[in-house]
Amino acid sequence: MTSVADQIAAPSLAAETEAVARNAASAPAVSAPAIAVPVAGERELRLDLFRGLALWLIFIDHLPPNILTWFTIRNYGFSDATEIFIFISGYTAAFVYGRAMRDAGVVVATARILRRVWQIYVAHVFLFTIFLAEISYVATRFENPLYTEEMGIMDFLKEPDVTIVQALLLRFRPVNMDVLPLYIVLMLFLPLILVLMRRSADLTLALSVALYAATWEFDLYLSSYPNGFWAFNPFAWQLLFVFGAWCAQGGAQRMSRILSSPITLWISVAYLLFAFFVTLTWYFPQLGHVIPRRLEQWMYPISKTDLDVLRFAHFLALAAVTVRFLPKDWVGLKSPWLRPLILCGQHSLEIFCLGVFLAFAGHFLLAEFSGGAGLHFVISICGILIMSGAAWLLSWYKQYADKSGSKTKGTIGNADMAGGGV
Template identity: 60%
Template sequence: METKRDLRLDFFRGLALWLIFLDHIPSNVVNSFTIRNFGFSDATEIFVFISGYTAAYVYGAAMNQHGFLVAGARILRRTWQIYVAHVFLFCVYLAQIAYVARSFRNTLYSEEMGVFEFLRDPDVTLIEALLLRFKPANMDVLPLYIALLVGFAPLLWLLLRRPTLALLGSIAIYGVTRMLDLNIPAYPSGHWVFNPFAWQLLFSFGAWCALGGADQLRGLLLSRAVLAASVAYLSVSLAIVVTWHVPAWTVFVPRWLAEWMYPIDKTSLDPLRILHFLALTVLVVRLLPRDWPYLRSSCLRPLVLCGQHSLEIFCFGVFLSFAAHFIIIETHGGIVLQLFVSFAGMLLMTIAAAVMDWFKHIDGRSRAVQSTRAGPARSSP
């Protein structure tokens, strides 16, 4: 397992956070250019895969060095941190929406963002929110991540000993979920927007790649035939997605293909979405080597910084996306305002990540100084 940090992971996780922020702003011209408009998958696949990869990278080393109990405890501690962050975000997000809806006397915000049920019946809804069954709009990613981490310790243990068996087990769970339509119920109705029984496949695949699976796939990734197939699949998916935005062009999609293909389900991670993500991965591996010098350049530094502080930046992005949506709606903003709030939001996310990175370095230097001062004291008589 490699020990040097792969900045491509931070870069693409930061990119995914920016794309998620933009996709969460309705009626915004900028999100017409996000990845979801060019193929079947979107930023969520990137985020979940990299989350699985980094989780295995970090906790796999801990499990090898300290055993299952210590690594499992660390995973559960991280799960608790993310749960607390989700609850905190839920409270702030709800307060933000309720304040705007009341101040501007527009109840449509409550209905649109999925918090009308809470305002009507707060006691029951709050309990359901703590149980992760009630989630306002744009707050479905963290509960998915929490659910994936809860069961990650046994999966990691198996990945370190029988990686192929672990991956096959994940594929089997995905297949059964698709066949039986398994999911977790949501409140007040429906199911989870991101089905954890299905999305665990991408998370597990990322973990499998981090623990040596990527080396096993190197031959396929460097194959010209695989590259050609990936480019062809991406081209076909792009052509099909274009017909979603230009209804007159739907006649070019054969009826038998449309009946077989639609709907391309995001909730239970449709296989077409997985294939699209894998095709993109092939291109990334071929075009962006691990030692690509631009990853350390100042122009890409904002994305890398956001990716290195993903939890905090995701929560901040959810807050900013509603603020941007509110500004656009209340001011009837045109393209110029939509561009402004979009790039202002990404700038604020970058500033927040830079501040957190600065505090991290300050804290690291303080600990180093304390350790240096404490060293002689411990060695003296």
């Protein structure tokens, strides 16, 4: 669940919001809550907030189970932070680069997107190198080869030359390093997505749905090295990315009346309660007999790899409830208590990479020192504090240390991996 790379030169987000706001002004007024474009010069802080929240949840979920694990959304429904991450990625990427395509043309916009893809790719390779060094050092220093097996780098130690080539091709990835390759592939196809959306956003979304259906029908996937397939199948997860882009290109505004309907709210709440009850049966098997056998046969397995339709529907229900009760002008978005989350969301690529590094460090400490629930809690909180401190430092640097270039480089942050910072 986007930055280690510097922000690329791209059209100003303020200019983008200005253009969209002018278009929105001519449309019929709708009082319904939705993910609306911010007014000129402002950020959509809800995207930053939930991007940051997704980063925190991903970090916690990458640690061994602990107290904070019970506060992550994957324990209460079918979807988790990954869905949030990818949706906001598609939304913000289309929001920022869509303006570049309208104003500068397809060629220039494509060049900017490909430059961003290259930066994310470099960040992935850099993270891969540091991650391997971290695991190898710990395994050797503490004479515990299980770390290399747990983190999925045994093949690298056996055939480093072959494995490095496969890693550069995005086919070999250690544990917890699956999100960036997915994002790289999705961004590669963003120019095509935006070109199609200029002609018909609805048709583009329909084509995405068709590809998603074909993925399930014909078992489409990308293979990984040394065996198996990608943990996040791009043929399936593209649906969430394209849906985010569709919302950014006017789909969210067109859905405003649906989102404001009480029927939508009650359907969403009912589905969330259903998903919550089903997840309870995973932790309390004695409740399993309540679910009809035919329903179980239809539901399971709920595939994360291929973005099961139940997971997608669960995300939609969460999003519908969220945009209804969390307006874009909510005063809490200015609260200092939420500032760390928002800052993490505004620098999502760097914070994601840092989170992967910290997750293994936490895993190592918990394996070497048995401190019980207390140590689990301390490590989780320390990781979040380090991520927040790094985000604050990055924000400070952009604001004060490089004033001459900050106006140009700072705005493209909203095209970041999680939707407001890559």
